[in-house]
Amino acid sequence: MIRCMKENGMSCPGSLSPDSREILFLEPVCTHNIWGGTRLREEFGYSVQGDDIGECWGISAHPNGDGTIKYGAFAGQKLSWVWKRHPEVFGNLNYDRFPLLVKIIDARDDLSIQVHPDDVYAGEHETVSFGKAECWYVLDCPPDAALVIGHNAPDRKALADMIREGRWTEFIREVPVHKGDFIQIDPGTVHAIKGGILLLETQQNSDVTYRVYDYERLSEGKPRELHVQQSIDVITVPAPSAKDSVMHTLAAGDDPEETNQLRELYRCGYYRIFRLEVNGSASFVQEYPFLNMTVTEGSGMINGQPIRKGNHFILPYRFGNVEVQGRAQIIASTVTDEQ
Numbered sequence: 191m192i193r194c195m196k197e198n199g200m201s202c203p204g205s206l207s208p209d210s211r212e213i214l215f216l217e218p219v220c221t222h223n224i225w226g227g228t229r230l231r232e233e234f235g236y237s238v239q240g241d242d243i244g245e246c247w248g249i250s251a252h253p254n255g256d257g258t259i260k261y262g263a264f265a266g267q268k269l270s271w272v273w274k275r276h277p278e279v280f281g282n283l284n285y286d287r288f289p290l291l292v293k294i295i296d297a298r299d300d301l302s303i304q305v306h307p308d309d310v311y312a313g314e315h316e317t318v319s320f321g322k323a324e325c326w327y328v329l330d331c332p333p334d335a336a337l338v339i340g341h342n343a344p345d346r347k348a349l350a351d352m353i354r355e356g357r358w359t360e361f362i363r364e365v366p367v368h369k370g371d372f373i374q375i376d377p378g379t380v381h382a383i384k385g386g387i388l389l390l391e392t393q394q395n396s397d398v399t400y401r402v403y404d405y406e407r408l409s410e411g412k413p414r415e416l417h418v419q420q421s422i423d424v425i426t427v428p429a430p431s432a433k434d435s436v437m438h439t440l441a442a443g444d445d446p447e448e449t450n451q452l453r454e455l456y457r458c459g460y461y462r463i464f465r466l467e468v469n470g471s472a473s474f475v476q477e478y479p480f481l482n483m484t485v486t487e488g489s490g491m492i493n494g495q496p497i498r499k500g501n502h503f504i505l506p507y508r509f510g511n512v513e514v515q516g517r518a519q520i521i522a523s524t525v526t527d528e529q
């Protein structure tokens with residue numbers, strides 16, 4: 191649905207300024223975390239010091255990490271500013287904020303075990319209206335890697351007992367994963383990234399997180415807060431099967447049909463996730479309200495502009511034909527609900 195906002199001094203879809211069709215390249219925000227590493231600097235080229243770089247918030251308008259536009263008419267502005275002042279760039283969507291957040295996460299060490307509420311629980315118990323669904327695309331991991339996805343409690347009473355009594359080895363379910371796997375984390379899913387895994391996360395633009403367990407670690411001398419009651423309230427019981435929790439995608443180059451096409455990996459009520467493996471030249475039409483893109487491997491050109499591993503950008507509304515040349519992997523996303 192397109193709303194005309196001329197009465198508010200904003201432009202109508204029929205009168206888009208040429209500026210609004212520029213690719214929005216973003217300067218990301220990196221974070222330091224006790225479990226972080228050095229790969230975001232060494233492999234992705236972000237200029238951040240330290241050996242505890244956990245996350246790169248690549249496409250984000252969240253107040254805790256609001257990306258800056260690098261070039262063009264909006265150079266120097268925050269993504270949240272462009273979203274507010276120029277809704278036509280994103281197809282005049284009816285969300286109160288930029289709806290998605292794309293991160294690259296480098297876990298040198300295990301992350302705490304967490305769960306997120308849905309929109310309803312977040313609306314009733316938190317000061318925000320967004321819960322959090324998120325999904326992971328495994329960019330790299332050791333051969334025997336596993337993620338924590340789900341749990342082994344058969345009912346809510348057993349769940350509460352296991353959590354309150356700290357029976358973690360019984361409670362936690364680890365699922366083996368490989369490079370190229372895709373994992374959807376619905377609200378209510380117990381989850382944790384394990385050390386050695388590098389992944390791209392696409393999520394609702396929210397950070398309401400309940401920490402279930404933190405391996406008894408100390409941060410600045412004390413344990414980080416756990417959210418026991420909220421966790422027991424929101425965790426889905428029983429958890430969906432391990433088999434239904436991980437989707438194995440074909441590795442790059444295994445199938446020529448997969449190459450040079452924007453292929454949808456997944457769709458839920460909040461987002462659609464795509465992968466584009468480019469080897470030579472690919473073209474498609476940007477027909478979504480906007481399309482987030484992150485270069486996760488390689489380099490090349492997009493409509494004449496150079497791109498390389500680590501770049502994050504947004505193709506705006508009505509961008510039209512997209513031409514990508516080179517050898518690269520891109521993970522892309524947009525919203526499902528064009529409300």
Ligand code: ZN
Nearest residue numbers: 304306324381
């Ligand atoms: Zn999470």
